[in-house]
Amino acid sequence: MTTRRDALKQSLALAGLLGATGLFPQYAFAGFNRTAFDARSVNEALKAYGASAPLESKDVTLTAPDIAENGAVVPMTAASTIAGVRHLLVLVEKNPSALVAKFDVSDVVEPSFATRAKMGQTSDVYAVAITADGKAFFAKKEVKVTLGGCGG
């Protein structure tokens, strides 16, 4: 008997296969890490980039507002002073998929990026720095989202 769970599993596996062979044309680009951007949790997303479980670090900074009146536009800045940082990630824990953006840092670019993200609801926001040897360090901050912009 095929249960709903089995059916789901199979369709997921199929989707994975299709994705791997590039049959999803809209995502058939080299470099775009589908797994990471589909991941629902912070740790899953980090795993997709081969990083170990992240440690909290004072050398990673995340600047975001305490309260965001409009969840569609939340300004945030992720920065790190750790030597040998290769990737800098911004994640919102309670979004449908956690990963917002990944920046690849080169020697001529400072590991500090500002952008704007969407947030579905009040959630912890993470800035994660991944070093060349796969170690991950994070900083987090809770951002409250007031829907409707009433300032509630």
Place this chain on the structure above:
Amino acid sequence: MADPMRIRAQSSGGSAVVRVLMSHEMETGQRKDSAGKVIPAWHIIEVTAAHNGKPVLSAEWGPAVAKNPFLQFTLKGAKAGDKVAITWKDNRGDTRTDEATVS
């Protein structure tokens, strides 16, 4: 073809602060239209920057980057007159490149 980006690159003390404002819907694929059908995802997936033609930065973005995305980064060793080019690519295969001069 999408609208041009607005890029401003200002040098200060041996590096340049680059601010980019892109014009893009950034549809998440979560929303539904009035008929209840899911609006397919349409967002920028890849952003790259080049300094005088040499690639210096690449980024992968998910649908959770806000509409009309803003990006700010600091380019070390860039001086006035240098060229900074930004390219984005979205999940429909659209791409756009714009260039600015460091001031």
